[in-house]
Amino acid sequence: MSAGHTEVTTPDPELFFDPSEECGIREVLDRIGDKWSVQVMVELSRGVRRFRELQRALPGGISQRMLTLTVRRLERDGLVARTVYPTVPPQVEYELTGLGWSLARLVRSLADWSREHRAEMADFRHQWDEAHRGAAE
Amino acid sequence: MSAGHTEVTTPDPELFFDPSEECGIREVLDRIGDKWSVQVMVELSRGVRRFRELQRALPGGISQRMLTLTVRRLERDGLVARTVYPTVPPQVEYELTGLGWSLARLVRSLADWSREHRAEMADFRHQWDEAHRGAAE
């Protein structure tokens, strides 16, 4: 049936978020919802990286400023460990902590979901655009 | 040992993101990374909601404009179904689609992760702030 029409499954009773509110969603999203945090984690999931390596590896090109800010925040939250070798020139290595890896696992599942459903979503968007053509302008 | 020092676990070899890149992360985050999409989905996971209900339910107070934009995008992506009852005054109902529920499950796991680790992260932040006190004027 593919994406024939907007089917609606019955809600899984166990799934409901507790109405006691502030379920914690905002806190995570404030950490991974920004432009670079997740990409940095993804790259670090491939191994230890130095500052420049990290910067060069990120697609789209991150500025030094943003890489610093991003990596500092990740460090502060305990997701990334920063190791400074007092050499000259200075050398700094970044790697995921245990906490970082546990979050990376979830990030991974999000990525998997995305790839699994991207065709379906593209389908929906196409339908929607089709149905709403002519309305605007 | 709690969060004694920044421990680093060995990377799970199976976890690595495929280096073929554009793993799909950005696509999901572009959908759930904004201020309201997830909150709307969370509320809709509790049941069918009308426009105003949705607006009143969201903590922080969303503007009509943003609620419209958010809900339209979710609809366009096939995550939310919109049903219009041609009554007067008009009545519109929103609910999660199958696709929406599948994403909601992941959102839920993010929320769970957050609650499970928020203490640990707070701990880390406290340590970090402690260690970096005095550096900045």
Place this chain on the structure above:
DNA sequence: CCGTATCCTGGTGGATACTG
């Protein structure tokens, strides 16, 4: 190499007013 300090722009989202 690894940052920090400034400056500046674009886009997200709020406030408000108006329609069907």
Place this chain on the structure above:
DNA sequence: CAGTATCCACCAGGATACGG
């Protein structure tokens, strides 16, 4: 009630220059 249309403020993030 359920939107649409405008206008506007704020700040995430880019560009650039400088420092340890």
